[in-house]
Amino acid sequence: MTQRLDKQTFQTVVAHTPLISLDLIVENTNGQVLLGQRLNKPAQGYWFVPGGRVLKDETIAHAFLRLTKEELGVELQLSDATLIGPFEHFYSDNFSGNDFSTHYVVLGYRVKLDVLLDQLPKEQHGHYQWFDMATLLNADDVHRYTKLYFLTK
Template sequence: MTQRLDKQTFQTVVAHTPLISLDLIIENTNGQVLLGQRLNKPAQGYWFVPGGRILKDETMAQAFSRLTKEELGIELQLSDATLIGPFEHFYNDNFSGNDFNTHYVVLGYRFRLDISLSQLPKEQHCHYQWFDVATLLDADDVHHHTKLYFISK
């Protein structure tokens, strides 16, 4: 069974190790990408793809199902998505402040889903919007790490 760490222990982990996470690159049938405006650090206030950490003793498949349920309100399976690759995210702050940085190793998964913005959970993102790729690449308030999912390698 997976469980979350207490704040002090998690601060120690974030200060000393990279975190592993899954990002959900969701496209609707019009080719637009779902972004949410982040409520929490890191990347607070920026438009970002949904996603989150893999917890200890949680498989990637379990994490994907949990994260789609938490972030989208719909539980999906890892087999519904395509891995677009590993990415690294570095932030100058962390979930609890600015006293140390955050390092993520992120597995990006792309899938197609038409979902109503009004039914999306508000715990991690205060607003949601569908973006055309050209628009998100040009926007100053879309986070650099999100833009990297759409720039050809």
């Protein structure tokens, strides 16, 4: 059974270990990429791909199913996606402040999906937008870790 940790325990984990997460590189039928403007640290205020952590005792397949439902409003199977590879994200801050860093080991998955922006969840991202590749790569407020998913093709 998967469960979320209380804040203090999670702070200890983040301060001392890397986190495993899945990022969802969502492309629509027009070849545009879905980005959300992050509400929370790390990467707060930046445009970033949807995604989230793998929880303790959760398989990657279940995490993918859960995260697509939580982040995109639709449950997708891992078989609906293409693994584009492992990535590492290092942040100087963390979800609760600036007193320790955050290290993610991220598995990037590409999916083809058309979603309506106004129906997407607002817990992690305040706004959503479809970006064409040139705009995404040239925008200062698109996070560099998001850009790396498209520079490593």
